[in-house]
Amino acid sequence: MxxxxxxxxxxxxxxxxxxxxxxxxxxxxxxxxxxxxxxxxxxxxxxxxxxxxxxxxxxxxxxxxxxxxxxxxxxxxxxxxxxxxxxxxxxxxxxxxxxxxxxxxxxxxxxxxxxxxxxxxxxxxxxxxxGIGPSQYGTKGIGSDKLTEIEEKYDLTKGAEGFGEEGEDDDDKDSNEEEEESTEENEDF
Missing domain, CATH: 3.10.290.30 (MM3350-like)
Structure with a gap:
């Protein structure tokens, strides 16, 4: 056939x-x-x-x-x-x-x-x-259900794990310690 x-x-x-x-x-x-x-x-x-x-x-x-x-x-x-x-x-x-x-x-x-x-x-x-086809009753694309599902699955809201301010204080502490160490080394000379 x-x-x-x-x-x-x-x-x-x-x-x-x-x-x-x-x-x-x-x-x-x-x-x-x-x-x-x-x-x-x-x-x-x-x-x-x-x-x-x-x-x-x-x-x-x-x-x-x-x-x-x-x-x-x-x-x-x-x-x-x-x-x-x-x-x-x-x-x-x-x-x-x-x-x-x-x-x-x-x-x-x-x-x-x-x-x-x-x-x-x-x-x-x-x-x-x-291609992304036309939406019968509205807009399709950026605000689509599929994108919403991804946002929910990976919890892409502000302050969610991996997107917050975690670790930023640790970086400041590390750089302060490095400055102190280099100052101590310079005093030895």
Whole structure:
């Protein structure tokens, strides 16, 4: 069974991307779910894929559900549309839009097709993560939960062990003793 490797770029910064692999007989619903997982988004909002060309122009829609909006052509539905049926090009592209209010947009590009499945993987799966992705509901990065966990683990608060004023008095005492010793030596001459 063919395995498709997609690179999902965050539209605003192409240095931020996730590589995912899916079986060609899996649905767009499964691709949608693995993209949300890869970018740590919840699944509470509307979403749609658009078949695309090399210039990222939006074509036929593959939607989570039929929404109350005008369509040029009836959308395909994610849960019944097999990914392999929409691959017409070895570098097939899709535009993925999540949460129509925030309009999170991702560029999905087929980058590899393999005939060999990896028995150790449960498809679909994220296999590569590059860059810090956008935060769905706020900021990510410096104030992230992971940094907070590190601070708590190593207790990086002021006055914590290893960061206090311990040992500073010992240094002063040592240098005073050294001065006294050198003064005594000079008096011998």
């Amino acid at each position: 063919a395995v498709l490797k997609f690179r999902i770029y965050f539209e605003e910064d192409d240095s931020i991307y996730r590589d995912v692999v899916v079986k060609h007989k899996q649905t767009f619903l499964e691709l949608h779910q693995v993209i949300l997982k890869a970018y740590e988004f919840d699944s509470k909002h509307q979403a749609t894929f658009y078949r695309s060309n090399d210039h990222w122009q939006r074509g036929r829609e593959i939607s989570l559900e039929k929404y109350n909006k005008p369509y040029k052509a009836e959308p395909l539905l994610m849960d019944t549309t097999i990914i392999g049926t929409e691959i017409f090009d070895p570098n097939q592209k899709f535009v993925y839009v999540y949460d129509f209010a925030k309009n999170w947009t991702f560029l999905v590009e087929l980058i590899n097709v393999s005939k060999e499945e990896n028995a150790k993987l449960t498809y679909p799966v994220v296999i590569r993560t590059e």
